[in-house]
Amino acid sequence: MTPMIRKLVFGFAGLALLVFSGISFYQSRRLKEPVVVSDGVTQVVRLSKYFSGVEGTANDCNMYILEGKEPGATFCILGGTHPEEPAGRLAAWIFAENAVLQKGRLIVVLSANRSATTVTRVGGAYPPEFSIPTSWGEQGFRMGDRWSNPLDQWPDPEVYIHYPSGQYLAYVDVRNLNRCWPGRPNGTLTERTTYAFMEMIRKEKVDIVIDLHEAELQYPVISTIVSHEKAQDLAAIVSMTLTDMEGFKMGMEFSPKNLHGLSHREIGDFSDAAGLLFEAPEPFLDATRGKTNTEQLLTGKDDFVVRAGQHGLLFEKIDANGWPIDKRVGRHTSAVLQTMVSWTEMHPDKPMVCDSIPRYADVVARGLGQYLRNPALAKPGRIWYE
Amino acid sequence: MDLTTYASLVLVVMVAAYAVAKFFKLSTEISMFIGALAGCVAGGFGISARHIAEGAMTYLDINLIFITATLFMNILKESGGVAFVVRGLFKRFHHRRAILLVLLTVILLVPGALTGAGSVTVLICGGMVATVLVSMGVPKVKTAAIVFIIAGLSAAAPPVSLWAMMTAAGVNMPYVGFFWPLMIPCLVAGIATMFILGWKGKPAETEEVLASLPAAPEGMNWFKIILPFVVFLGFIFLGRTWPHSTVVTGLPFMFLCSALVSYILSPLKLNFLRISRDTVNQLLPLLGTLTCVGILVQIMTLTGVRGLLAVTTVTLPVTIVFASLFIVLPLSEAVLMWGAAPVIGVPLVLLFNTLGLNPIVALAGMSIIWPLGDALPPTAIIGRLTVDVTGYKDSYAQFLKACIIPAIIMIMIGMLMVIYSKQLGFLTGL
Numbered sequence: 121m122t123p124m125i126r127k128l129v130f131g132f133a134g135l136a137l138l139v140f141s142g143i144s145f146y147q148s149r150r151l152k153e154p155v156v157v158s159d160g161v162t163q164v165v166r167l168s169k170y171f172s173g174v175e176g177t178a179n180d181c182n183m184y185i186l187e188g189k190e191p192g193a194t195f196c197i198l199g200g201t202h203p204e205e206p207a208g209r210l211a212a213w214i215f216a217e218n219a220v221l222q223k224g225r226l227i228v229v230l231s232a233n234r235s236a237t238t239v240t241r242v243g244g245a246y247p248p249e250f251s252i253p254t255s256w257g258e259q260g261f262r263m264g265d266r267w268s269n270p271l272d273q274w275p276d277p278e279v280y281i282h283y284p285s286g287q288y289l290a291y292v293d294v295r296n297l298n299r300c301w302p303g304r305p306n307g308t309l310t311e312r313t314t315y316a317f318m319e320m321i322r323k324e325k326v327d328i329v330i331d332l333h334e335a336e337l338q339y340p341v342i343s344t345i346v347s348h349e350k351a352q353d354l355a356a357i358v359s360m361t362l363t364d365m366e367g368f369k370m371g372m373e374f375s376p377k378n379l380h381g382l383s384h385r386e387i388g389d390f391s392d393a394a395g396l397l398f399e400a401p402e403p404f405l406d407a408t409r410g411k412t413n414t415e416q417l418l419t420g421k422d423d424f425v426v427r428a429g430q431h432g433l434l435f436e437k438i439d440a441n442g443w444p445i446d447k448r449v450g451r452h453t454s455a456v457l458q459t460m461v462s463w464t465e466m467h468p469d470k471p472m473v474c475d476s477i478p479r480y481a482d483v484v485a486r487g488l489g490q491y492l493r494n495p496a497l498a499k500p501g502r503i504w505y506e
Numbered sequence: 507m508d509l510t511t512y513a514s515l516v517l518v519v520m521v522a523a524y525a526v527a528k529f530f531k532l533s534t535e536i537s538m539f540i541g542a543l544a545g546c547v548a549g550g551f552g553i554s555a556r557h558i559a560e561g562a563m564t565y566l567d568i569n570l571i572f573i574t575a576t577l578f579m580n581i582l583k584e585s586g587g588v589a590f591v592v593r594g595l596f597k598r599f600h601h602r603r604a605i606l607l608v609l610l611t612v613i614l615l616v617p618g619a620l621t622g623a624g625s626v627t628v629l630i631c632g633g634m635v636a637t638v639l640v641s642m643g644v645p646k647v648k649t650a651a652i653v654f655i656i657a658g659l660s661a662a663a664p665p666v667s668l669w670a671m672m673t674a675a676g677v678n679m680p681y682v683g684f685f686w687p688l689m690i691p692c693l694v695a696g697i698a699t700m701f702i703l704g705w706k707g708k709p710a711e712t713e714e715v716l717a718s719l720p721a722a723p724e725g726m727n728w729f730k731i732i733l734p735f736v737v738f739l740g741f742i743f744l745g746r747t748w749p750h751s752t753v754v755t756g757l758p759f760m761f762l763c764s765a766l767v768s769y770i771l772s773p774l775k776l777n778f779l780r781i782s783r784d785t786v787n788q789l790l791p792l793l794g795t796l797t798c799v800g801i802l803v804q805i806m807t808l809t810g811v812r813g814l815l816a817v818t819t820v821t822l823p824v825t826i827v828f829a830s831l832f833i834v835l836p837l838s839e840a841v842l843m844w845g846a847a848p849v850i851g852v853p854l855v856l857l858f859n860t861l862g863l864n865p866i867v868a869l870a871g872m873s874i875i876w877p878l879g880d881a882l883p884p885t886a887i888i889g890r891l892t893v894d895v896t897g898y899k900d901s902y903a904q905f906l907k908a909c910i911i912p913a914i915i916m917i918m919i920g921m922l923m924v925i926y927s928k929q930l931g932f933l934t935g936l
Binding site: 136137138139140141142144145240242243244245248274275276277278279281283284286288289290291292294307308338407408409410411412413422423424425427428431 | 561754813
């Protein structure tokens, strides 16, 4: 092969790679995720309503506001802080599409770091999208990553110094929404996003912020509630009640005072609200995982992770049944509902009562897809896109 | 087919494809790419353009650091700065052998520490330091061994240690707290190597040595050499002192600014575009390796091969893991180069973390051992480069033999750091 022909062959191969991968990246970045909002949703606003610094950016996300017939507390559910932890987003989705509030006010966010939903992790081999089966077909979702898309925020600094604590963190965490609380108005996109959320929390006088996550089984903070000290009694009761009544173990941990940038620490420190963070198990995130595909993501079945568990290397149990997405989402819906119930018992003057949301047993029995609504049947003005 | 059988078969296909490619004398990076493609097809994913492209981007930031830092070093060299430093140090300290050896160690450590690549050390100052060492009466084989060993240590030294950075990224661990756990052993092992191999020898006449070194250009001075480094450190200082009032520029931009300052201050008229082109040509094999390592790791992760290696490693008896570190690390480096970090380093760090060891110090210890693989076949890129640059013409086996004592020192330091990482945790400053 002459050098010219070799160059042409490699040139065309490179071009083909560019075109085919480019189409895939373009499609997944622009995949429209429909949200057929519940009848309980009274307003849908953009995050930029609270801070114009995110207007027109990838992170100017939708916020679904549900108002009860009677006044009460204000809760905020954050899904999609880390989009690669889909149970958090999907649980929030169930609230946005199904919840009806009797008392209080609920603000639901499905893509807290929307930029991070538009990218998958380099080297991680994530699938670009995944689908949830429903009675009316399949609904597709972007896979997402842990960090904001470098197309929206780049370059990273040589070390990330958290504002305002001055704590040193890994450079890449400058794009991690859950290391950027409470944010700052003239910071990076991720910092401006958390600042906008803080403004929302302060202006809407939110009482409780619940940040929904998932964790690898090798991570010690798993199947637990991490609570700011302001909400420690509430978290303890929720943890005990869930463990006793719902058939799954839910621990409780205090938010470390010297670990900064996390929602459960900074929201409590910089607003009147208290922050809670819920963790469900996600074997897909484990470094020992086998095949990286949507089946593993949604079933949580993985022989290699099971083997690591047999050697005592994990902080959560796993067997051949894995950790199906229904179980993980059900844990979150139950935990949020129980937080509302326990809060109302502790604050009868400021109740929070929410109907039409399935608990753990319902989601596991009927499947998560049962609670996703058909966009084709949406009434005019009741469909939004993430 | 169960997962273990499936992943094992894919692994066998990848290894076989890599071996066949090497057999046909293809470069390591192309061989890794072919291994990755074969694994992707064998795993049932066809030729996935998305995964290939995404994997190729894994180390984009590191590649940019690599290019800009090496451009800076090359401009410094072409402007006569390196020659000026080496000549200056020799003139001043040639009667004080101990001080000169220490200073030569530092000179060898700097380029690799800034760029993360031992090859940059060899290319930038390996030849000149070798000239000085030979003129000090150090045999050529020992001179080559010194340059190779310290170049390897320079790659492991902070601030940029690719093995530590890549492994840390693989386990979601901040690349923070590594400075002293990397700096101290690199300095100790580097100076020990220099003294063990370079202490004995009858020096040549000063004038003879100076005549054999490249001339420093008229107008070059210490200010012109130090200022670009001050610019780089100034960016770091500003970013760390006023992090919330300073624009985030990133390391590549900082190195680029230093390169521009060095270019402006050069007493010689330099062709910036030519040096840039030469830099990229010089780095192409290494950039290609990092890009292909990213693709390889992506496909290994996709097919579960990475999981197979990880779970096999973390479930091995601990004594076997410790006892085999000194073989596994250099061998993995010899085969995969930096790919060894995400493939072997990640599961090992997970295991050490689970055992209650300090993952930062343990990883730093491993990073001291990894560079030894750069002299071993099938790649041996830096070993062979060193032999060429230093002008050593005898057998490669003799060169390897000369490296044995410092290699044992590096292995001992690295192993002790892993085993006693918990006790050495104070080095991280965290």
